[in-house]
Amino acid sequence: MTVLIGQLFTGVSIGAVLLLIALGLALTFGQMGVINMAHGEFIMAGAYTTFVLQQVITAAGWSLLIALPVAFVVAGAMGVLLEILLIRRLYARPLDTLLVTWGVSLILQQLARDIFGSPNVQTRAPELLTGNIALPGGITVANNRLFILALAGGAVVALTVALRVTPLGRRIRAVVQNRDLAAVSGIATARVDRMTFFIGSGLAGIAGVALTLLGPIGPTMGTNLIIDAFLVVVVGGIGQLKGTVIVAFALGVLQASGEYLTTLSVAKVMVFVAIVAFLQWRPQGMFTLRTRSLA
């Protein structure tokens, strides 16, 4: 029983990481249909932002807290720049967007190598987040995992609220549901696209800050994350956040139990097989906005 709950929590914390890295994509890919392969490098940018801030502000706790908004802005600004320079011209060609942004991600990786060096760097975690909490029933939970879980939850709540109640959120949803109608209703769709991209990319920055608590920071960290993040959004279904949330945790738990029963590598393959099987049942993902399929 204890083992089961322990594994469950491991799964949930893997899920929280997946959720954090996928949440921004749920916005840019899910809502706008843009396949941004450089999203992983925005995560990297968030992580390096934390690293740089820690050089300036030595108190690990403070630097982490300050890194959250700063990384959001840094990654968000990178996203907006990318949107303006390239993605905007490619809205009609999603597959080409994928390749172009992959080229961008190569450039960003090399840039990171030239600035920070090829070897991985490490940040110091704040004292508060290094220990464990013992829960009743003999389960111990790492503080940093709890923090990431809380951060992921907070990001989801903030994003949901932003989309539901703010005027910007209403505009984003309007553009998603009917771009032409939104445009003739006086919504500046180009500006909404840019803001959506800012928020989505900014969330990648926040994910980057969180990842510094779990491991080293390196120029290629984004490549390893981007596929997992995309899979979460694909399986979750585009256009709605709840699919992303459910699938992130489901895949996390699946991977944790797979790892427990076999090995990490076999678990990864199991997850892939499960995803293909799932898409047999729901090819459009878990939730989807249904429309007349051919116009």
Add this chain to the structure above:
Amino acid sequence: MTEQLHGLYVRDLRVSFDGFTAVDGVSLDVAPGDIRFLIGPNGAGKTTLVDAVTGLVKATGSVRFGDRELLGRPVHRISRLGVGRTFQTSTVFEELTVLQNLDIAAGARRGWATLLRRRHGVPDEVAEALEVIGLASRADQLAGTLAHGQKQWLEIGMLLVQDARLLLLDEPVAGMSHEERDATGQLLEQVSRDRTVVVIEHDMDFLRRFARTVTVLHAGKVLSEGTVAQVQADPRVQEVYLGHPVDAGTAPTATEA
């Protein structure tokens, strides 16, 4: 082309999307060789009805073409039973020539051995269709360079070489000039000699000239059915189109044309 004519028989057809019922218990019979026009306000369920008949959306009830049940079969199987359709926006393959477009349409019954070989010359049914739709001189032109009306004819030509016995045409004359409309209407009359034709159309002038029978749909249900004159005289039809009964004849044109 001595194959027997078949009719289309729809019974209690229902289609719903996420709780919204687009087609709500439609029953209608189209006699073999008929030219049936489907009309109705936007959202009446006309296109959805055609979608259901051709297998694009899931539906309950029954749709028979001749004595074959169509519901529950995948799209390409329904097509192979002789059901062909066009779409509101023309969907020819713009990167291929007129000839290639027609040749592909003719080919669904071909085996892999034929498919993997190169095309030599022009197959008979394709040559015939090129004549019928008046594009023989443009056979080697890319379909993307055709004028709008010509694309629509190419689509109809594709249905002919496909040997569709039931033609479902979604707004075939939208955006056409008067001459093009007349030509299209005559084309329909010609093909209906050995085929059954169903046309969704908003153009009332075109309807009066070429419809043999008319079905009016409203809010997913059949509102009225009969000849053009019968339907135009139906007060319920006038009510739907204008909100109150008016002179027969002008009613639908005012909102729809």
Add this chain to the structure above:
Amino acid sequence: MTTVARDPVTAADPTPPAAKPAAGPSRHRFRAVAGFAFGAALLFAVAPLLLSDFRLSLLAKYLCVAMVAIGIGLAWGRGGMLALGQGVFFGLGGYAMAMHLKLADAGPGNMPDFMLLYGQLDELPLWWRPFASPWFALPATVLLPMAVAFVLGSLVFRRRVRGAYFAILSQALAAAMVILLIGQQGTTGGTNGLTDIQGFFGYDLDDPVNQRMVYFIIAGTLLALLALTRHLMQSRYGELLVAVRDGEERVRFLGYDPATVKLVAYVVAAGMAGLAGALFVPAVGIISPAMIGIVPSIEFVIGVAIGGRATLLGPVLGAVAVAWARTALSERFPGTWTYLQGLLFVVVVAFLPGGLASLVGLLRRGDGERRPGWLRRSRRTEAEAS
């Protein structure tokens, strides 16, 4: 039957139908034969005469990449399937060949050197054993990738998973395969892969003469694959494949099953990648996860994009050019190459989507480029297609 449609548009629009160069089938055939003769002369006479042994073996390696590119050109350029995981099939072919060669190197009854080194195993794993026979291993280099592509493709295409979804899934497959290979170090060689392959069916691969033989095999195979692909592209199937790319639903309404049409191109492309991987092994002497993962998989695509995705020769020339530029630049300026590669991707795909081949077409016709169909689709239909 009377002709009813009078074609009123001609009256209003005096421009004649776009004049197509009247290339009859015989002229087509002549050009093709001449082209192949030229290619053969280049590969079999000029290159071996001009290039050193070292350069020739490099060229052999590039030609293997070009084989993968031909398949991607077919699947992506003609079929619209952005196959981002071709490294998987390249790897399956490569590993199948390498396993056989390792077993042959070790001699009957012995285990490959790395298995002894890691020392986890007392005897050869069951799934290695069939590869001892060339009658199993050689067909497997092609059939194994085709089988995997068949299973994945039929599951995915039948459920109409396409566009970006398909691209991401194929990429995820590459990621999963690499993780699996690395994780099973004892039986797959892990990160190192299968290295230090000495012999090729009794011939010593260190001998330059035999290296030349491997090069000739590769060059011949490439030409054969080009001929096969040319035929496929010009057959009715090739026309149908383009039709599926540009209007999958429309094709369905003509009575075809688009899933089958796409599956054929995808499986053929996988077979080509497998064959390329199999020939890569004797040319280079190693196969490892680093050559088949996400990054190399996407690098296969870049040559295709640069050369011209929908053409026959574009992918080959693009792949060779990119591979050559990588070798030339990355040795001296590793960082510069990465920047350049990224920039190439961005510039070519964003601003010259037809690749360099479209420049050639532009020069030849001189009448301005017509935008290919896959560029002309509206935002709406693209969003639905993905």
